[in-house]
Amino acid sequence: MKLSIIIDNFDAASSVDQVTQHNNQQAQRKAAMAVLAHAEAGEIAARLRNFSLPAHQHLRMPESGLVMLRGRVGGDGAPFNLGEATVSRAAVRLASGEVGFGYTLGRDGEKARLIALCDALVQSRDHGGLVERNVIAPLREQLMVERRQAAAETAATKVDFYTMVRGEG
Amino acid sequence: MTTISELPPGFADKVLSAQSTFRSVMDAMARPGSVRRIVPMAGAPGPMMRGTAAIALTLFDHDTPLWLDARMAESPDVVKWLKFHTGAPVVQDCSIASFALVSNGAALPPLDRFALGTNEYPDRSTTVIIQLESLVSGRSFELRGPGIDGVATLQASIEPFDLLERLRLNEALFPRGIDVVLVADDAVVAIPRTTRAVSKGS
Amino acid sequence: MYVAVKGGERAIENAHRLLANARRGDQSVPEVTLDQISEQLGLAVDRVMGEGSLYDRELAALAIKQARGDLIEAIFLVRAFRATLPRFGASEPVDTGAMRVQRRVSSTFKDIPGGQILGPTFDYTHRLLDPSLAEGFVPDAPATAEAATAPTPRVTDILGRDGLIESSPQADDGASVGDLTREPLNFPADRDLRLQNLARGDEGFLLAMGYSTQRGYGRNHPFAGEIRFGEVEVEFFAEDAGFAVPLGSIELTECQMVNQFKGTATEAPCFTRGYGLAFGQSERKTMSMALVDRALRARELGEEALAPAQDEEFVMSHSDNVQATGFVEHLKLPHYVDFQSELGLLRKLRQEFADAQAGDAMKEAAE
Numbered sequence: 001m002k003l004s005i006i007i008d009n010f011d012a013a014s015s016v017d018q019v020t021q022h023n024n025q026q027a028q029r030k031a032a033m034a035v036l037a038h039a040e041a042g043e044i045a046a047r048l049r050n051f052s053l054p055a056h057q058h059l060r061m062p063e064s065g066l067v068m069l070r071g072r073v074g075g076d077g078a079p080f081n082l083g084e085a086t087v088s089r090a091a092v093r094l095a096s097g098e099v100g101f102g103y104t105l106g107r108d109g110e111k112a113r114l115i116a117l118c119d120a121l122v123q124s125r126d127h128g129g130l131v132e133r134n135v136i137a138p139l140r141e142q143l144m145v146e147r148r149q150a151a152a153e154t155a156a157t158k159v160d161f162y163t164m165v166r167g168e169g
Numbered sequence: 170m171t172t173i174s175e176l177p178p179g180f181a182d183k184v185l186s187a188q189s190t191f192r193s194v195m196d197a198m199a200r201p202g203s204v205r206r207i208v209p210m211a212g213a214p215g216p217m218m219r220g221t222a223a224i225a226l227t228l229f230d231h232d233t234p235l236w237l238d239a240r241m242a243e244s245p246d247v248v249k250w251l252k253f254h255t256g257a258p259v260v261q262d263c264s265i266a267s268f269a270l271v272s273n274g275a276a277l278p279p280l281d282r283f284a285l286g287t288n289e290y291p292d293r294s295t296t297v298i299i300q301l302e303s304l305v306s307g308r309s310f311e312l313r314g315p316g317i318d319g320v321a322t323l324q325a326s327i328e329p330f331d332l333l334e335r336l337r338l339n340e341a342l343f344p345r346g347i348d349v350v351l352v353a354d355d356a357v358v359a360i361p362r363t364t365r366a367v368s369k370g371s
Numbered sequence: 372m373y374v375a376v377k378g379g380e381r382a383i384e385n386a387h388r389l390l391a392n393a394r395r396g397d398q399s400v401p402e403v404t405l406d407q408i409s410e411q412l413g414l415a416v417d418r419v420m421g422e423g424s425l426y427d428r429e430l431a432a433l434a435i436k437q438a439r440g441d442l443i444e445a446i447f448l449v450r451a452f453r454a455t456l457p458r459f460g461a462s463e464p465v466d467t468g469a470m471r472v473q474r475r476v477s478s479t480f481k482d483i484p485g486g487q488i489l490g491p492t493f494d495y496t497h498r499l500l501d502p503s504l505a506e507g508f509v510p511d512a513p514a515t516a517e518a519a520t521a522p523t524p525r526v527t528d529i530l531g532r533d534g535l536i537e538s539s540p541q542a543d544d545g546a547s548v549g550d551l552t553r554e555p556l557n558f559p560a561d562r563d564l565r566l567q568n569l570a571r572g573d574e575g576f577l578l579a580m581g582y583s584t585q586r587g588y589g590r591n592h593p594f595a596g597e598i599r600f601g602e603v604e605v606e607f608f609a610e611d612a613g614f615a616v617p618l619g620s621i622e623l624t625e626c627q628m629v630n631q632f633k634g635t636a637t638e639a640p641c642f643t644r645g646y647g648l649a650f651g652q653s654e655r656k657t658m659s660m661a662l663v664d665r666a667l668r669a670r671e672l673g674e675e676a677l678a679p680a681q682d683e684e685f686v687m688s689h690s691d692n693v694q695a696t697g698f699v700e701h702l703k704l705p706h707y708v709d710f711q712s713e714l715g716l717l718r719k720l721r722q723e724f725a726d727a728q729a730g731d732a733m734k735e736a737a738e
Contacts, residue, residue, distance in 0.1 A: 026614055034604070037619035060253075060611075063183070066453060067607050067618065068461040069426060070548065071570075071648045073562055075525050075625060077539025079464040080563035081550050082570050082648060084453055085426035087618060091611060101612040105605065105619040106427065147471065151518035154473050157489040158516070160481075231460050232553060252610050256459060290555075 025123065032122050032132070033115060035140045037104045041111035043142075044118065047135040054127065056117065059099060060091035062109025088112035098123040176246065177212020179226050179254040186211070190227040194350065197359035202312040202321035204304050207355050211254075215244030216272045218300050220352040222250075228296075229255035229268060236266035236283075236295070240273040263295065271299040274328030280335050280347050291344040294362075302326040304353040314364040323358060323366075325351060333366035340365070394439050408432040417622075417651025418442055422692060423449025424552075424571040426621055426650050443573075443692050450693050461548070463606045463615055467599070467625045467648070468525055474652075475599040477526045479629055483597075485523030490600060491652075526597035527627045527644060536629060536642040558684045565667055565683060569660045570649055572690030578655060580680045581662030589666045589678030592631035593645070600624040600652050624649050626657035630665050633672055643672060 036044060066084040073080060090102045090112040100120025102112040121131040180186035186209035197205040213222035229235060235257040241247050242259070251257055260266055263283050271277055277299070286294035307326030310333055313319075327333070332349070339346035339362040346362030360366070395402065409416050409432040419431040423446040431449060438444035474490025477483050489495075530536040540562065542548075549564040556564065569577060584591055602622055606615040626647035634640030645665025647657030667683050669676040679685050689695060 030614065030617060034617040037617050060179075061183070065457040065459045066425075067459050067605075068550070069605060069621065070462050070464040071467070071566075071623075072464045072539070073566060074527065074539030074644060074646050075467045075627065075648075076528070078542030078546070078563060079548050080566045081461070081548055081552075082465075082567070083421065083424040083426060083650060084458070085462075085605070085618075085621065086430070086456070087459060087607070089459065089609075101609055101616065103607060103609055103612075103616045103618055105621070107429075148518065149515075150473070151471070152515035153513040154488055154490060155518040156514035156516040157474075157491075158486045158519070159489050160487075231458050256610060 028132075029119055029122055032118060032136045033103070035136050035143060036102075036115045036118055038143050039139045041108050041114055043139065044111065044114040044135065047138065048114065048117070051127075051130070051134065053117070054121075054124070055095035056092050056120065057095075058090065058113070059093045060089065060116075062088060062090040062102075062113045064088045064107045064109060090116040092116040092120050094120045094124060096124060096126070176250050176253060177214050177222075180209060180211050180223075182209075183226075185209070186223070187227045190223045193357060194224060194227070194359070197350070197357050198348070198361055199316050200321075201314060201316050201360055201364040202310075202323045202358060205357050207357055210355075212250075214246035214250035216240055216300075217244075217247055217250075217270075218352055218354055220355045220357055221270065221298060221300055223355075224298060224350070224352070224357070225251060225255055225257075225270070229257040231256040231258070233257050233267035234260045234265050236260055236263040236269040238269070238271045238273055238276060240276075241270050266295045269295050269297045271297060274299050274301060274332065277329050277332070280338055283347055285342055285347065286345040288344065291346070294345060294347060296348045296350060298350045298352060299328075299332070300352050301328055302353060304351060304356045304358050311367045312360070312364050313366075314361075316361075317364070325353075325358065327351070333360070336360060336364075336366065339363075394437070403436060405429055405432040405436065408435055414652060415440075415442060417649075417653050418574060418656070419445045419449055421650040421653055421656060422446045422571055422573060423453070425449050425453045443696050447693050447696065460607065460610075462618070463608060465603045465605060465621075465623065467603060467623065468528070470523075470599060470601040470603050470623070470625075471620075472523050472599055472601040474601070475523060475597065476595075477597045478595040479526060479597075480529075483523075483526055483529070485519065485521050523599075525599075525627060527629070530596070530629070530642065534639070534641060536644060537633075539644075556687060558687075559670070560683060560687060562664075562668075565687065566646065566648070566660075566664060568687045568690055569647075569663055572660070573692035573695070574653070574656045574659065576690050576692070576695075577659035577663055580666070580686060581659035583678065584662050584666045584680045589669065589676070589681040591643075591645070591662070591665050593662055593665065594629045595658065596627040596629035596644070598624070598626045598654060598658065600654070622651050624651065624653045624657045626654070626661040628658075628661040628665055643668070 065087060067087045068084050069082045070079045071082045072078065085105055086107050088104055088107055088109045088111065090109065092100045092102070092113065094100075098120045100116040100118065100123065102114065102116030102119060104111050104115055118131055118135060121127040122136075189209050190207055193205045193207050197203065207220045207223045209223055210219055211222050211226055213219045217225075229251065235251065237247065237259060248259060251259065257268075263269055263278060265284060269283060280297075283295035283297060284293060286292060303326045305324060307324055310323045310325070312321040312323055329335070336347065336349065343362065348362050349360040351358045351360070409428050412435065415435055416428055416431045419434055419442055420426050420428065423431060423434070425431075430452060431445070434445035434448040435442065437448060472485070472488060474492060475485070475488045477487060481487070527536055531538055549561055549567065551564055551567055560568075583589070585593070600622070602620040604620050605618045607618050608614070609616045628645040628647070630643045630645055632640045632642045643665065645661040645663075645668070647660030647664065649656045649660065663680055663686060666678070666680040667686060669681040676682065
């Protein structure tokens with residue numbers, strides 16, 4: 001086997017790995033954001049309090065604005081504009097270079113900043129595991145408990161209608 | 170490749186800086202030919218001047234399609250910076266642009282390729298922002314029209330050199346037409362569609 | 372025509388002070404909090420969010436408090452507020468099929484996959500005033516049951532599988548979506564604009580329009596295929612992050628009306644449909660919306676369009692209660708100059724009339 005082939009294959013393999021790694025990390029970031037967006041700013045802050053935060057700066061100061069919410073015609077057709085929602089966002093950069101983005105419904109800029117900070121930490125080799133264990137996982141568990149309770153309450157209102165067939169009996 | 174974290178910053182104080190810049194541009198539009206200064210400063214990427222950067226941060230947003238000339242579009246920093254700080258969508262077709270950023274005036278497309286507005290909505294035209302060397306030296310031009318008491322004199326190194334002749338298309342189009350903003354560093358001059366110009370030579 | 376007047380600043384200022392006191396009411400009664408409004412008058416908050424076209428419970432609650440419970444005034448306040456904020460962009464379309472359902476009923480099939488779920492509803496209550504609610508009422512804790520894990524597909528998806536119902540119109544990715552907050556309305560308007568207009572339209576107006584179709588003014592033979600209410604996740608493609616980021620969830624109500632079928636020589640007959648979607652728990656609103664959406668499709672479906680609910684210019688131009696109240700209520704502003712000119716004209720006409728009568732009388736007397 002020629003050396004160049006080895007090199008070519010090595011390159012191809014490593015770039016595929018990089019793509020997979022990138023996708024994995026993106027999925028992980030999204031999963032963390034999905035939990036954080038449902039938490040209160042105070043809850044995130046409380047979980048971060050025991051954390052020795054690395055140096056970081058604000059790339060985008062927290063700001064509030066609007067996002068137009070879209071639905072689909074018939075639930076599954078072409079999109080249409082339903083109405084807007086307030087949204088806050090922020091961006092944070094760790095001294096080690098990771099850039100985190102925070103987006104959330106509502107006007108709580110501090111919450112957006114905390115989400116951005118967590119998103120940056122999630123990407124960090126030094127802090128990723130810790131933030132997942134100490135911040136995201138407990139908040140996710142709490143969210144799941146709330147959702148299970150709501151689902152159980154909803155389930156109790158499930159109804160079986162039965163039609164009375166006329167002329168029988 | 171420049172990452173987002175290395176891009177030049179936006180305004181330090183968004184609200185006050187945008188208000189101040191808006192005031193400068195509004196005054197420039199109200200008094201065509203007069204030179205106004207843009208005070209608040211933001212970082213400016215690539216070939217973008219600091220005055221242009223401040224105007225972009227003030228006037229561009231998600232709802233203003235933006236056309237870039239080749240020199241601007243060639244700079245990845247400009248595109249990334251605009252996207253991050255303003256959210257304005259960059260379009261290839263200048264006839265649907267709310268704003269056009271022109272760094273190389275010599276390559277300005279024919280003005281009738283830009284959006285000219287409609288008779289019902291004359292405001293739906295492209296505002297063309299052209300960067301040039303100087304707004305204090307160069308050829309002299311006489312400007313007349315609303316907002317000018319008699320005649321205003323503008324001295325500028327305008328590129329393309331026949332820009333003001335080209336702007337005569339505004340005469341026939343009114344109320345449709347093109348508004349132009351000239352930027353040199355932190356200085357700004359507006360030539361709205363109602364202004365008529367004659368070159369006096371140098 | 373309305374002509375501006377000057378003066379009256381002092382009286383206006385004092386009137387607003389009086390309003391602030393009237394709003395607060397008897398100060399020995401505790402002040403209502405935004406949380407109380409949001410938690411205990413939740414359906415009013417839902418309506419203000421929907422017609423104010425802004426999803427933000429806290430702001431809607433504040434608007435209701437400031438408007439003294441006048442919901443149209445509250446909607447006006449919310450609309451004015453939204454105009455002060457920049458828009459970051461548009462969300463990815465929400466997937467109502469993945470809704471965490473809190474209520475879901477169908478009047479077309481009794482056995483639907485995932486089941487019929489009543490949820491928190493006024494249906495089947497006796498509509499008797501309950502004096503025990505007047506004070507200090509503590510409800511029993513909600514009953515619980517094992518939650519089903521089965522998915523809850525839309526009823527229209529089930530009908531669609533057998534081709535029994537028309538499929539939803541599709542659009543290309545990246546096709547522009549009409550937005551009446553950006554572009555003024557032109558007629559005829561496409562369905563995306565019509566649905567946006569109806570989604571922020573006045574509930575009372577839509578209710579009356581929908582009702583009129585049931586009473587025969589543009590009948591379209593509706594069944595409530597499905598009504599569902601619950602939470603959906605919202606994602607927004609963030610240019611800076613480079614992917615669709617989760618924003619959290621919102622509550623929505625969706626109504627799928629299944630309507631009279633159509634068919635042609637080349638197409639097998641199938642049911643047609645009308646669609647309703649609104650913020651919060653807004654069942655009456657979404658049902659009315661779906662009826663009117665279907666009625667407005669008359670032209671597209673080759674039906675005779677003679678009834679008001681089928682006239683899109685009529686419906687869309689009159690559905691917005693902020694526009695409507697602005698034009699109706701402006702009549703109370705000073706129209707003195709206008710009225711003086713009418714008065715002058717009327718006096719002149721009366722004089723001419725009197726002169727003519729006197730002339731006739733003279734003529735008669737002379738004859």
